Amino acid sequence: MGKARRRVPVEEFVRRCKAAGLSVTPQRIAIYDAIAGNPSHPSPEAVYRRIRLTHPTIALATVYKTLDTFSRHGLVALLTPMHETVRYDPLTIQHHHMICVKCKEVVDVVDPALDEIRLPTRVRRSTKVLGYSIHFNVLCPSCRVR
Amino acid sequence: MGKARRRVPVEEFVRRCKAAGLSVTPQRIAIYDAIAGNPSHPSPEAVYRRIRLTHPTIALATVYKTLDTFSRHGLVALLTPMHETVRYDPLTIQHHHMICVKCKEVVDVVDPALDEIRLPTRVRRSTKVLGYSIHFNVLCPSCRVR
DNA sequence: CTCCATGCAAAAATTTTGCATCGAG
DNA sequence: CTCGATGCAAAATTTTTGCATGGAG
Secondary structure, three states, X not given: OOOOOOOXXXXXXXXXXXXXXXXXXXXXXXXXXXXXXXXXXXXXXXXHHHHOOOOOOOOHHHHHHHHHHHHHOOOOEEOOOOOOOOOEEOOOOOOEEEEXXXXXXXXXXXXXXXXXXXXXXXXXXXXXXXXXXXEEEEEOHHHHHO | OOXXXXXXXXXXXXXHHHHHOOXXXXXXXXXXXXXXXXXXXXXXXXXXXXXXXXXXXXXXXXXXXXXXXXXXOOOOXXXXXXXXXXXXXXXXXXXXXXXXXXXXXXXXXXXXXHHHOOOOHHHHHHOEEEEEEXXXXXXXXXXXXX
């Protein structure tokens, strides 16, 4: 992996925390930094392992709690709305999904127009693309009214 | 929820099992059916709960093992390549991702061209769309050579 | 007989919770 | 002093594994 970068400087993080009414602590800076400074979207476990180098007494539970706090306040986005459990798909042709961010229902979206996306050159050059799938993050009708 | 549908008839399932060299058992039919007959992409737990009605002695472990077998043989696709754990994203503007299906590394893809997808009418009409994200399933360079 | 799918129980791994403490304001 | 963030330990949940059994070919 290349060297760590920082997409958002600390000051920016602090500013966003304050805007969200969150206190800024060394742990939080470290956690945010581990995420923002790493393009690989590390898991809480991975964040924990990395952070322990500089914060040997931090608890894994703190990492979980903090990341959850961040996401509830919009400082980070949840990349895996369905992570709670594996999900499988019987439709093996390429297609897409709507995921209700609230109730986590998943609905198929089959639309030929969506299958004609031109792969970015960077993606095509650097990897072997097996396929792609678009996740529409939505509020379904029933969650919308509530 | 509407009534269950069956996207792939049993005969088709049997044919595909045979093609993959898998034996066909009542449990497997039931499991496949629970997935294929349900548009909501149920979790293994949910499949288990549903199947117990007709197969009271089935074990949850069997459901996990079977779904894993199915996906390794291409009978179903893995909808959640990152499910093992939550992942967060510090980049809160809309963007996309490459996910290596083997090592699970996630890399950002920022490309304005990808942000101009026309939302399918069905999606726009039925829900409030908060955003979307394209997941490119790829083999990264290092996994590709191995 | 051999092989593999199954069920069961145990183990492992992951995530959440309760609670006491600490520190900033 | 008060409140929220933290660390620790325990609990809960989810997933995997080992092993004995049983049926199909």
